[in-house]
């Protein structure tokens with residue numbers, strides 16, 4: 001049931017909108033997505049009416065301004081380590097260990113929830129060892145920096161905890177000159193052309209306008225997960241990709257939405273934003289029917305692990321022929337369905353964490369992502385000595401680079417701990433992304449480097465972190481006539497594709 005039909009007075013249901021709960025219509029979940037921000041005083045056009053408190057007011061356009069704004073109170077726990085399911089038994093010992101290491105009291109924290117969706121139950125909980133104490137934002141940031149420095153091989157993050165809602169008055173002036181004062185939010189009923197210029201997109205959706213800091217108004221749409229997916233797919237995959245590849249991408253993107261529910265944007269009334277932080281949503285323009293078909297043919301299907309656990313479903317452009325263990329990339333807990341796989345029908349007897357084997361592999365054309373269109377399946381990048389010294393200097397002045405040591409490589413050959421040895425000192429860098437960034441956003445950290453005269457030569461494979469689905473590999477499998485479930489099983493082994501609605 002839609003919120004407008006459910007609630008007599010929308011402002012009283014502000015609390016509901018702050019929860020991870022969502023509504024249903026025709027058995028399909030409707031979630032709230034942040035669309036865009038309006039500056040204080042913006043005129044909003046192409047509307048039919050709006051709801052303020054318990055009354056619905058007809059208007060063609062409105063101008064809003066915000067007063068009496070009090071921000072939401074959010075505090076943060078510092079999370080030191082994610083625990084895998086099989087580590088939960090020993091959480092007390094792990095917590096004790098972190099207390100000793102950090103000098104802070106720590107405990108286990110459950111992030112996420114169990115959701116009922118029609119007759120299915122899905123569980124997106126993850127478990128962390130966290131600080132018992134809650135911190136203000138600035139203090140949390142300071143602690144994050146400190147502990148990330150101290151424990152570079154752990155994924156140390158802050159987990160927001162919502163303490164109280166924001167509050168405000170929205171002053172609305174309609175096109176016929178009348179003024180209204182509304183508490184916390186208004187509900188907008190749009191007319192065709194309201195947002196995307198596409199007529200159909202204004203029908204049957206709810207739009208909320210709610211203020212945030214600096215008096216801005218945040219436009220939030222409540223729409224079905226399926227409709228949102230139509231607008232996520234074009235940002236994630238080429239239209240020219242085979243339909244089965246697009247279907248695999250649709251399931252991965254849908255899984256990601258349910259993975260994030262209730263964990264992101266906890267102090268706001270939207271479940272997800274439309275930026276890369278959650279998933280990029282393209283609001284403008286008409287969506288090609290092929291994207292709509294890919295979503296329709298996989299309606300309600302998500303990747304679950306162990307029956308009810310929503311999987312994490314990361315993807316990257318190209319793995320280079322071998323994907324990586326999640327733990328080696330983000331220092332998270334181990335996920336049995338996100339361990340490195342050979343991206344070919346015949347697994348190889350090579351250990352890519354060993355340089356000799358990696359060298360053989362780099363010389364081969366193995367891998368589903370070995371497509372003509374993929375310029376990053378194998379690659380070569382050169383840096384003059386001066387250039388690389390300058391890049392490294394942004395982190396530390398080690399003098400002239402003499403040697404690059406790969407201290408730890410994952411199963412795909414991606415380096416996640418590297419030492420750069422210079423004439424003055426050396427620098428150890430953790431994390432494949434940090435290594436790539438330092439090297440001028442190198443395509444991946446699955447490389448071998450050597451020096452030829454005054455030039456450093458990097459030869460490597462793939463583009464991106466290498467965890468989960470390789471999009472180029474998925475295109476290749478689609479072209480070979482493999483269906484979407486084959487593609488998903490390749491990259492997320494041990495998960496099941498389950499239709500939850």
Ligand SMILES: [Zn+2]
Nearest residue numbers: 272273277278
């Ligand atoms: Zn977000």
